[in-house]
Amino acid sequence: MALPVFSMSRAAPVFAGAALLLSLAAHAQAQTTPASSEQVERGAYIFHVAGCENCHTDTANKAAPLAGGRGLKTPFGTFRTPNITPDPTHGIGKWSEADFIRALRDGRAPNGDHYFPAFPYTSYTKMTDADMKDLRAYIFTLPAVAKPNLPHELGFPFNIRLGVMVWKWLNFTPGPLPASSTKDEAWTRGRYLVEAVGHCAECHTPRDRLGGLVKSMWMAGSKDGAEGEGAPNITPDPATGIGEWAEDDLAFALKIGMAPTGDTLGSLMADVVENGTSKMTDADLAAMAAYLKSLPAIVHKP
């Protein structure tokens, strides 16, 4: 019974429907047009901010980029990320643009299976079609690796994919971010980079018992971040968050991987910085910082 729910939330905002039509038209065209170098370059930028390699490359075992196999420990078991290189057999080489968009937007496989939210499509769903297409164009320029996928190591009942459908029904709102009429362009860009592409909330927002993000505690830090490591409160609360950090210090910290306290941004955040935020433009970093500093301050020590 999840399907009607999805199509309802899809159809609700009128502009979303219009955007969908437009994107379908663009899609028909993109299928036949080979990727331009500008598109690939834009895709590379999105790829880094989105941190796809942080999960899909098994760096600990020095495996080939994006060939998967990295283990993600969660309270539900260990996920093994799949191969997303353009290999036609073991990767996503046969995927159409529509297949790719569906995976990121709806968390569904080409055969209709529901993906586990360990794949943060819950954030990527907010990305624009254009960015998803650029992203795919870039990934398809990377070397194909013929490495078979490993099965997830999940306990019952979490190993049942159908259960994900229920989870999504409770916790997942597909579709791009609503427009904001009150905020400026930089803030809107910052929100997009943080919420959609950078998926910062996936680690920095606490989860309820079902693994859904607690919206009222947005970015207030989580005890059970990815891979069993907590992530700190990054709301502007001065005592428990980063309220004492000036906006430009925050942008600079994300650029070079060091907090204004002189300590490095370590553990999982080191990957986020190295593969992602350190490669962003100064304007985008400033936008991210402006958005984060505008959030409600929440007193919370995870």
Added chain:
Amino acid sequence: MSFRLTLAAVAMTALAGICLSPLAASAQSAEDAVKARIALMDGFDEHAKVLLASSKAGTADAATAKAAEEISAGLKKLIGLFPAGSGSDKFKSRAKPEIWADFAKFEGYAKDTDAAFVAVAAAAKAGDGAGVTAAFTKAAASCNVCHREYRGPRQQ
């Protein structure tokens, strides 16, 4: 969640047991080394704050050079403060066991990081503000490379 708490309680009890048991002389010096290296690296944070301000503004002055040289000198001492058996399994420390699995590699990282801070000092002395920013960006990344591999998560 209660499982986590239980685990934490078990770990704390184990830790308390170790701390209360009479320490051998070598363990005593390992404890000193842990304290000394934490103090040394806390000092790095203070120098890094100076370097952060300089790189943000593109400042190349004597204070910038001095801060970079202090960290470089500290890194030369740091390696000696990781005797075998001084890891997080025995002490309140974030030092991961990987350090001692291949100590030469760990040492190599410290040397690379040292060289990165020498470059910051050189840029500062040459009056090259943009050079300070570029060199410190690299040096900070070098701190991070080492921390990511060898430093465990924060302890609450």
